[in-house]
Amino acid sequence: MGLDIYAGTLTRYYTHNWKTSVQQFAEKNGIKCKVIRQNVGDIPSPEIVLSDVNEWKEQLLKTIIPEDKKPYPKWNEDYDITPYYTNKPDWCAIGALMLYYVCHLYHQEFPKTIEKNYDFFKNELIQRAMDDNQIYSSLIKGGGWWAPIDDEYLFQFPLMGVNKMMIFGTVGQLHKELHQINQFEWMASQEEIIEWSKTEGYPTDITYHEGAVIDKNIHSTYDTLSLAKFAFSILWQAKEFSFEHRVFIIYDY
Template sequence: MALDVYVGSLTRYYAGAWENLAETTARKLGAPRPAGSGKLIDATQSQDQIRPKVIAWRTKLAKALGERVDALLDWDETEAARWFTHRPGWDGFGSLVIWAAYAENPTLRAPETLPEEWDDDIALARSTADGFRSRYSHLVRNVEMWLPVAFEITFEGDDVDGRRVVMGSVTTLRRQLADLNAATWKASADEIAAWGQMPPERRTVEGCARYAFSLLTDLAQRAHAERLPMKLDH
């Protein structure tokens, strides 16, 4: 199953008025849309219908969080809001999560390639254990949506469709990604950008992690600059 990361209004996301990279490529080549794709290309009316639901969800979420998040949950949900997407894939995203877990558990030896059941990895289990203060909490704690607001906690709640997901902060994710680079690769901005030009030929944990790191760093920067949510799509 593919894994894409979307940045933009949640209205556009739930209306399906965006394309992942496979859909964009198929459209440009005049090929049929990839199997399983139900997204719309022009969904102006659908966005008008969905927007009130998103705004109501955001208001309810703010009330539920109360003082746990000392920031206003507010961002652009109009059709004018820009949107962006990349496809790190599960190999890339999983490798990045594992790389972060081993970075803060240095007594453990990281695997060369991503295990099939990587979410059961011992270092990841330590990083997500109760009471462990992870330096990379907004990456390793199974977060599926990052809100464009500054806060330190991660929390579980209903998304717009009522599905339980873990949410975090775009601001904190950006900082933690920078911390991960400083603790491990110490790569320059140009080097990081180059990592995302194409998936690595050798599917090592570090190679795939670098690729996903480049894509997520770019998207988190865009989400921060545009003040928009960032969300996994799978």
Template sequence: MALDVYVGPLTRYYAGAWESAAETAARKRGAPRPAGSGEATGAARSQDQIRPKVLAWRAVLAKALGDRVDAPLDWGETETAPWFTHRPGWDGFGSLVLWAAYAENPSLRMPTVLPEDWDDDVALARSTSDGFRSRFSHLVRNVELWLPVAFEITFEGEDVDGRRVVMGSVTTLRRQLADLNAAIWKASAADIATWGRMPPEQRTVQGCARYAFALLADLAKRADAERLPMKLDY
């Protein structure tokens, strides 16, 4: 199953008025969009119909969070707001999550390649256990939706479609990605850009983690600058 990361208005996302990096490449080659993808199947809905639902969801969420978030829970939900996407894939995203978990559990030995059941990994279990103060909490705690507001907590709640998901902060994720780089790789901006140009041929945890890191760091930077949500799509 593919894993994309979307940055942009949630109205556009739920309207299906966006396309993944793979769909963009296929369109440029003249290939039809695959079945089940947004506008190709007529599934895209009017953004004007969806926007009130998104705004109502955001208002309920803001009320539930109360004073746990200092800044207003607000961002652009217009059709003119920009949007961005990358495809780290599950191999890349899972490898990055494990890389962060092992970075804060150095006594454990990290696997060379990503295990099929990586979400049951012992280092990840430690990083997400009760009472463990993870340095990379907005990456390792199964977050699916990052909001463009600065806060330290992660929390579970309903998304726009009523699914229970874990949410975090774009700003905090961006800082924690920078902390991960500073602690482990100490890579320059030029090095990181090189990592993100193409998936690694050797599917090692480190190679896949670097690739995903470059893509997520880029998206988190854009989301922070444009004050837009960031969401996993799978």
């Protein structure tokens, strides 16, 4: 199961009025692509979804924003006006970033390479961090949803339309954590960070030209630091996009 990062309005997200980076690549290169989503039934009209989202949003803000801090922070919601950002780190890159984070927190050695499809959530250090009450991190303990709020904190709230509590982060909290990670040793500028989404990440397994495969070399191991920088860049850009457009960031999988 893959992982995409989406930053945009919830109304656009829930009505599936957006295309993943894989869909966009496929369209550009004349490749057939079909996205299969779990538990997707009939999608209500944009008007109904927008109404539901605004009601959920109002309840969420009433729950987490103290009365003395009103007015509520700006939060855009529409079907097709506010743009969106998306990219595909997949779980290996996100897991590599999590491992990089916790290795520095616990002063442990960060592995140079990792096996393809390695399950980072079974990693001893990551599991330790998840259970550690001294670690306050949306990347480690959150559910992959960040609300467009500048204040730095985590909170519990049910997902819209689902009777299930989840740990949300704020975009302000994500910014704080990414800044901390960058300060460990990279000290990278914004320009360098953005470039990592193009220069770092997974090695090329298959090369296409005009819709046809021209080269194939399947890799079994990955450079762990390169994966971590790749995921970091994507999350950084999603965070900057969220600050600019006042929208949610979501792990889509």
